[in-house]
Amino acid sequence: MGRAPCCDKANVKKGPWSPEEDFKLKSYIDQHGTGNNWIALPQKIGLKRCGKSCRLRWLNYLRPNIKHGGFTEEEDNIICSLYISIGSRWSIIAAQLPGRTDNDIKNYWNTRLKKKLLGRHRKSSSRRVPIPGQEPEGEDAFDLQNLSNSALERLQLHLQLQTLQTPFSLYNNPALLPKLNHKMIETLDSLNQNIPGLNISAPPALGQEGSIKIPFHCDPKSGVVEQNPILVNDGFSAAAGENLQTVGDDEFDFFKEMGGAGRENLGWWCNEFEVKSSSWDSTAVIHQSEEHVYGDYGMSF
């Protein structure tokens, strides 16, 4: 037996909010506040809505200073950086973007930014409903099952961004590699060896001059985001050892997640990972930064 529903589903209105409902909710909260009880609030106002629905409506649309659409390049960069660093923790990401809601950022990421970043061109709708007895096979099957695999997606993005940003590769110079790249390369080698037909290129340099500089550091556990205090004027001197912080395996949940990746998950990755087709016009903005900073997965160097 599951928990009781939060409201009487039969007597609750669903779907889009009318201007009258918006007005009722907004004027009540403006006058009385939420009262710290969303469940009771709709009854007080006389709205036939679930309390959760009221909360969502208020947080995403009615509260003051909400921005919709018109994401800037800077916001794109922040979202991308944080997504790669901490994954789909939209509330944390939204907290760094005043006026933006987690729902808005989530939608923006899923519908536009991800495609912009990965340069992925879908052959068909991800929302196509499989006809019984005609389930998709091969590439389509991987695709449908694994679009939401956050860990793989983040690794893909990471590789993609690195590829965009540097003409060199640290793969041939392990002495310069931070721990992240060792693990990444080990994983790639292992995957290439164990999966017939798979041949994923090693990632290019992290921290090299010209490589992407993510200006934020996020503690994977606490979600605290702050500007990285360690400035890197050129990637070589920093990567050579000084200021290199390592993270324990238990802190590094990204590859822990990767450890659970199965054959089918990799299908999405290797089939759609096309370095040559990559395009992200936000890169120029990153290049413009004079403060070359790199922070990723709670690691700074």
Add this chain to the structure above:
DNA sequence: AAATTTCGCAACCGCACAAGT
């Protein structure tokens, strides 16, 4: 011009967690 497909966004659902009892 009509039909079909794809896209974008608002909203819902269910789970996890925290606080209260």
Add this chain to the structure above:
DNA sequence: AACTTGTGCGGTTGCGAAATT
């Protein structure tokens, strides 16, 4: 300690609009 209840979050869905055939 166990249970209940409210809140917050991320994933997913439904549907209208736009684009394509």
